[in-house]
Amino acid sequence: MRELDRFHNSSQLSETDMCNLCAWIDEHITESIGWADLLAQTGKDHKTLLASFAKHKATTPMTWIRQQRQTLNSIRSTLPH
Numbered sequence: 001m002r003e004l005d006r007f008h009n010s011s012q013l014s015e016t017d018m019c020n021l022c023a024w025i026d027e028h029i030t031e032s033i034g035w036a037d038l039l040a041q042t043g044k045d046h047k048t049l050l051a052s053f054a055k056h057k058a059t060t061p062m063t064w065i066r067q068q069r070q071t072l073n074s075i076r077s078t079l080p081h
Contacts (some may be wrong), residue, residue, distance in 0.1 A: 018053075035062075
């Protein structure tokens with residue numbers, strides 16, 4: 001494996017760290033979540049988060065958060081008032 005590839009892979013979040021981050025996002029989904037919040041939660045940098053979400057979720061962090069909010073809103077809209 002090339003040195004750059006090894007560095008790139010090791011700088012990504014593990015599956016467990018991604019699960020923990022996504023659980024944190026779910027717990028705070030009704031709040032404003034920005035890059036600073038994600039960086040503070042993980043202790044990683046912007047590029048690492050982008051690479052990790054690309055690998056584990058096939059999207060960007062902000063797109064994933066938007067999709068989670070849309071899913072929550074869809075579920076809420078089907079519940080009786």
